[in-house]
Amino acid sequence: MKYLDEYRDPALARGLLAELTATATRPWAIMEVCGGQTHTLVRQGIDELLPAGIRMIHGPGCPVCVTPLATVDKAVAIAARPDVVLASYGDMLRVPGTTGDLLGVRARGGDVRVVYTPLDAVRVAEREPGRQVVFFAVGFETTAPANAMAVLRADELGLDNFSVLVSHVLVPPAITAVLDAPDNRVQAFLAAGHVCAVMGFTEYEPIAERYHVPVVVTGFEPLDLLEGILMATRQLEEGRAEVENQYVRAVSRTGNTAAQSAMRRVFRLTDRDWRGIGTIPTSGLALTERFAAFDAETRFAVGDLDTREDPDCVAGAVLRGVRLPTSCPAYGTRCTPRTPLGAPMVSTEGTCAAFYQAGRKSTVEER
Amino acid sequence: MKYLDEYRDPALARGLLAELTATATRPWAIMEVCGGQTHTLVRQGIDELLPAGIRMIHGPGCPVCVTPLATVDKAVAIAARPDVVLASYGDMLRVPGTTGDLLGVRARGGDVRVVYTPLDAVRVAEREPGRQVVFFAVGFETTAPANAMAVLRADELGLDNFSVLVSHVLVPPAITAVLDAPDNRVQAFLAAGHVCAVMGFTEYEPIAERYHVPVVVTGFEPLDLLEGILMATRQLEEGRAEVENQYVRAVSRTGNTAAQSAMRRVFRLTDRDWRGIGTIPTSGLALTERFAAFDAETRFAVGDLDTREDPDCVAGAVLRGVRLPTSCPAYGTRCTPRTPLGAPMVSTEGTCAAFYQAGRKSTVEER
Amino acid sequence: MCLGVPGRIVAIDADDPWLGTVDFDGVRRPVCLAYTPEARLGDHVIVHVGFAISRVDEEEAARTFAVLRAIPGALAGELGPER
Amino acid sequence: MCLGVPGRIVAIDADDPWLGTVDFDGVRRPVCLAYTPEARLGDHVIVHVGFAISRVDEEEAARTFAVLRAIPGALAGELGPER
Amino acid sequence: MSTLDALTCPVPHNETERVLLGHGSGGQLMAELLRDVITPALGGSGVLEDAAVVSVGSTQIVFSTDGFVVTPRFFPGGDIGSLAVNGTINDIAMRGADPVALSLAYLLEEGLPVAELRRITTSVAAAAGAAGVPVVTGDTKVVERGGVDGVYVTTTGIGVRAPGVDPSATRCRPGDVVLVSGPIAAHGMAVLSAREDLGFDSGIRSDSRPLHRLVCTMLHTAGAAVHALRDPTRGGVASALNELAEASGVSVELDETALPVARQVAAACEILGVDPLHVANEGCLIAMVAPESADRVLAAMRRRPEGAAACAVGRVGDGPAGRVTVRTLVGSTRVLDMLVGEQLPRIC
Amino acid sequence: MSTLDALTCPVPHNETERVLLGHGSGGQLMAELLRDVITPALGGSGVLEDAAVVSVGSTQIVFSTDGFVVTPRFFPGGDIGSLAVNGTINDIAMRGADPVALSLAYLLEEGLPVAELRRITTSVAAAAGAAGVPVVTGDTKVVERGGVDGVYVTTTGIGVRAPGVDPSATRCRPGDVVLVSGPIAAHGMAVLSAREDLGFDSGIRSDSRPLHRLVCTMLHTAGAAVHALRDPTRGGVASALNELAEASGVSVELDETALPVARQVAAACEILGVDPLHVANEGCLIAMVAPESADRVLAAMRRRPEGAAACAVGRVGDGPAGRVTVRTLVGSTRVLDMLVGEQLPRIC
Ligand code: SF4
Ligand code: SF4
């Protein structure tokens, strides 16, 4: 595929690795924010080829992983209603809530459907007027415009049987939260290319300046990542702390203004809980007044549910990049993709799952 | 089974046949009104053992058979609605309407259920409050009290999702209609034992007198039928025309007064169309004002539908007893239980089906 | 029409005298007794679509069956050779 | 997160300029073009959950890929023996 | 509701365009579907046998498959697991072969309690163990909620047949005695009574059991004099006899008074207005045996538990080919046809 | 809605109490269900083979069954009928046997258009004819609306194996070359793309086809040097290799760059975030061949149309038993695990 295959060229990858080795004179800790980037790094085994000094820290950029337990529980409660069709993206179906996941609800008779695009959920609502269609709208800034369009479309069609369970989160506040943590070790960031395709990267400029941390907007293919890592390393080696754009072919400084304006029509900023991290101020999106009627939480009056995380799960520390999954006592034993205890073991983009799929061994001593 | 097995004794049957042969000095034509009686006669081959002079004419007493085409079409239209559960007795599902039968509706996704008792349909309505449960209430006087009780029960429970599509017919007007037909050949009647268990037999007394025709209330087992035929033959031979009761163990002259009063609360007399026969005045039941809310025809506003009988079908003449099925040009060729053209080929109690199942040969010359 | 089967009342619901259990040679079913208030435990009733429509009169049954057996040809039939 | 795949716009609906068909190496899907009003037939776009979120800038892509290839070690990698 | 979309189209008058429930009832509709659709599409022409015979070198392999979809899955006297084992063993036995191995294919509905699957599989194993026929291979598929109703089981079996043995639906001869190995109609009525929606409560148990040892005894006793064997499953004795009469071009006369029907089973048939001759069996067989061997075969059958109540119930005649008649209680005769469609309780 | 009744009970936290869709995906959950529920209940212990071998006298009969539930029923490159024929033929071929006969069991949903049944059956016949393996027996069941989703097909096959031939999941040996007979992942992506609810339109066609002649060629070329054969159906190449590595107690190293994947198939995998190694195939096989015979086998495979694109994709090693690794594009190594549950499009 054009714009994919050439960024997977093994020879160029070897060259970039050689250049990186030549560039890095000291150890550096770089966080790739995005789960998609984590996926490429781990699936291609890139992190194992990096020069010994360069350590990749996997960030909180898997929207499935950071969806709060309480929200998963709400989705489970809504999906269990006989009048509801709950639609979402595939990975969201296996995220464990307090009492089970959405696949479990489906197994007990709930109507839970996988869609490729939120517009398909709107189409279900059009075709099945007798049912309440709830779209579980997870995602970062990349996905928010699509979900906004679904609400706009439903509004235009006057659908009163469509609603959204919103769990959108924003990247810049998460980066700030990582940097503010007292135990932070991250020295540079690869910003998520597709988030920036929508948002541009002006938001990262004050962060780079204030925290004196290099930020490189980076794509998702092996060469993208290697080049992004190289660019970040060069900044670190040179003592610079700028926002650079590796992913020029898809990202401009100001981003996609049409998408941003749709997002702003439908969503407003709100404080948001991040699973394993806690509440981050103004780090999430909620529906604006104008579209409040599409809020599934009020429509189905799912109040605050009693939620309970597994006590052994250190997902928070993993998502903040201060621990590796392999250091978690449950990793690979009680917690596997088959029986995930925490969200990062669920999505194939989740850090714990990516490690497990790649066969990384637990570093916890047998007791 | 007590009260069944002893009435199937082959030796006593042979004795009754011998007595009948000794009794009948002339040819007589006797109509058994009830389809259940037809079933026993044909299944046991009794009519073939009767003395040559005694000819049984099979009456219109199969409620499934005489349900008007228009009513079947209404049931089909109602059952096709996605919000409806249509419940009825098994045989009713195969009666052909203009465009198909209820089994066909089910095959295309309609919710059509077989129940043993109308009370089970009420229970479905209780358990599935989100659906409209329609009971297709066919039957003669035997069944009417049961269906009345279903309406009374639904009323008591305040169910607004239960209704009945009423197609009740009454026996005495049918007998009168048979007798009034210019081509009538029936000289005596076996009245239907179970109808009389409910209604008693006082209604038959004026008929017997006015038309000078013997009426014998008769049960359903081989010995019942043989005794009934013998009693009718004796009356004919002796020139009597009385109402006699063969089925004393279950039928009293005044019948079941509790059942009659429930029938009267829920139903009122009405003119009624009989399939293949035409309209007979005050020969059917409709809901009284008090229970009109339970009328499925008004609830679902199924107006008068355009109905169309197969032109070859001589069901009317068969039901009035003036033709044998075997004389129908379609019998056994275009019309079989697999592809019934008329209602009497549908129910196993229907005259045409009973003949077909028993292997009776068509008497129509091949052209 | 009107399939009716004789069975024996083997239970009447303590709370609902209209709700009986009828045994048909070992097969049992709840039956509505609303229309046979005179029927007692142990009585036979004729059941149609889940309703008792008639109590079987045991004495009449015995009497009429005897009449039937006494029909002249009947005895002959019973004793006679199978054809 | 945010699986995004580059594909080429091969059709735009005559009645609805927001409705395009995007080809991904022979696989096609309707894609909402509402957010890339500047994209034209034949352009490549990055598609995420059925939406084009960005038009691929072909010139920039060519230029930056050339930069990438020019990175000192890269040429060595291309010419060097497989490890 | 999407399943009803089709109703907005003009409704076809004749329901031959869609598969009906009755097409699976083992009666006339079923025979039509096979004759008009499946067999021609397969390019074959076919006498309906319980199982096929495949020659592998000099060995005769008998091969049969059956799907089991019984509702409810657990019923008095058995469950879908044991039924699937016994049913296929019996089809192989009906061709005179000794069953040697079974395969087991599950279709499971998402959401099925694992405990039920375990219970069914344990029952499969117990039935296979009791019959001495191992399950050697299998397959499991899971489909989305609503894609199957809980569990369906398809078993396939292979058996080996001794040379010279060949009971076949085509080999009934005038004069043959019709034997039945035990009381009929128990399985169908057990299943019907277990369906809570009819509200019946009875002690009726399915007759589900393997018959291969009984067949072995019969063949050992009379060999080629056992002309035809059939397990009268769906469609009951009536359908089985019609198929046999048709395939052999003979007539059959049954004696209704000789038919063994258990008391409760007969009662349940009365209540539902159902003819026991049309009700499914899963543990008895019909045999057409040359007259000179019939008594010996009957005596041998009665020595085995599953044949203890065996009896002669009729004769093969040279009347019209395919015609089955019953001599009724009162000494008359009627034609016994196959079940037409699905068996609907006749309640009114 | 009655199916939801269970939700009023306390919901179990761990979903091991109910069958999940993923239990049928040919991956880890499937293996667990077999290991923890089905195999113990059957009283067996089992290496997962495609088919069983039953000795009948001196003849080795290979016996296999599979249920087919594919949605949609018709997809580019095939349909449920041809798939059911080819799938079972292939399972028999994977044990080195020559398939001789098939059985065909239908489960039909009331309301299915008869035309569809005819079309599927015609496809069964065409596939059987093309493969030269006749359908000799069958069964048809019809269940109520909602009881199955249209049509499910279970095929069972028997084959005969020459003496001395025994490819088996347990016979992979360190040093064996891993061959694949053609491009992978086509079937799974054809089916996924054909599902209108994902809205994809592609020219991808299923690779569904019979492989017995290819196997015959391979065995003829190298006999016992063909250590193991597997058709990587549900769960894809990843699951098949894991099963083989597990059963033989060996490791396997795959070379990602050597894997043949058609251009459009690769694109569809990208869009849905799916790994081609986890996608189902229905017309290619994996062979583990002794190193000295690998080139000869490969050359022979390439002479047949269904093996024209055959290639070597990896090696069997003596690393940890059951461990499958992939040498990635960039020259690193990762572990290749079985698919965990059902394959869900990763779209976010
Ligand atoms: S391995 Fe499992 S338990 Fe440990 S942090 Fe990851 S998700 Fe939590
Ligand atoms: S045989 Fe058929 S067509 Fe003729 S009268 Fe009877 S139902 Fe009508």
Ligand SMILES: [Mg+2]
């Ligand atoms: Mg059979």
Ligand SMILES: [Mg+2]
């Ligand atoms: Mg069979």
Ligand SMILES: [Mg+2]
């Ligand atoms: Mg069978």
Ligand SMILES: [Mg+2]
């Ligand atoms: Mg299998």
Ligand SMILES: [Mg+2]
């Ligand atoms: Mg179900």
Ligand SMILES: [Mg+2]
């Ligand atoms: Mg296989």
Ligand SMILES: [Mg+2]
């Ligand atoms: Mg198999």
Ligand SMILES: [Mg+2]
């Ligand atoms: Mg297979």
Ligand SMILES: [Mg+2]
């Ligand atoms: Mg069969």
Ligand SMILES: [Mg+2]
């Ligand atoms: Mg369906």
